[in-house]
Amino acid sequence: MAKESSFDVVSTIDMQEVDNAFQQAKKELAQRYDLKDSGAEISLDKANKTMAVSAPADFVAKQVIDVIATKLVKRGIDLGAVKWADSQAAAGQSVRQTASVVEGIEKDIASKINKDIKATKIKVKVQIEGDKLRVSAPSRDALQEVIAFLKDQDYGQPLQYVNYR
CATH class of the missing domain: 3.30.70.990 (YajQ-like, domain 2)
Structure with a gap:
């Protein structure tokens, strides 16, 4: 598995x-x-x-x-x-x-990021956990696509991508 x-x-x-x-x-x-x-x-x-x-x-x-x-x-x-x-x-x-x-991702921005990721139709799961989002998928390539997509977007604050496993 x-x-x-x-x-x-x-x-x-x-x-x-x-x-x-x-x-x-x-x-x-x-x-x-x-x-x-x-x-x-x-x-x-x-x-x-x-x-x-x-x-x-x-x-x-x-x-x-x-x-x-x-x-x-x-x-x-x-x-x-x-x-x-x-x-x-x-x-x-x-x-x-x-x-x-500004530190942490506010709830409305987090839901907008979530909605934008779902709109790309990339097969990933997004969970909002407080002031961060966890994106998971069986394929690392899908995660790379999501990171590339998010880097092209502007949400009015800097985003970092951490705990890549």
């Missing part, structure tokens, strides 16, 4: 790498000539997985976000995992912008 092969579809972010990128961005803000005395500040809450940027103007906030994004990419963090909210007016003319780091 052929043993079933499987893999998990997950969306995880290494928060230590996010913290490292954040520290590098903070250092660059303190050293960069155009941002050094601008009054821009950044903060990271690792427990809630949120970042905040406060700046004297919207233009400066966009520059700071660009610095953070550059550091995240260099550390191997997909920018699709960071969702920036709209900028909000703060005291005086300053602005504040927050971002959240």
Whole structure:
């Protein structure tokens, strides 16, 4: 009897790498000539997985976000995992912008992925297990087809394929 092969579809972010990128961005803000005395500040809450940027103007906030994004990419963090909210007016003319780091696959996105896999007519079984999906099939080739299909899709967050057995 052929043993079933499987893999998990997950969306995880290494928060230590996010913290490292954040520290590098903070250092660059303190050293960069155009941002050094601008009054821009950044903060990271690792427990809630949120970042905040406060700046004297919207233009400066966009520059700071660009610095953070550059550091995240260099550390191997997909920018699709960071969702920036709209900028909000703060005291005086300053602005504040927050971002959240998305981890785990939400139920509606998981069901959309499940529906898309079933629409391909590839002979696999998909089970939603909390914030991940388990895809199993008797054929490893079918699993490879599913991975290739999912890599071509965009679900608004990065997906990883782990526990391939």
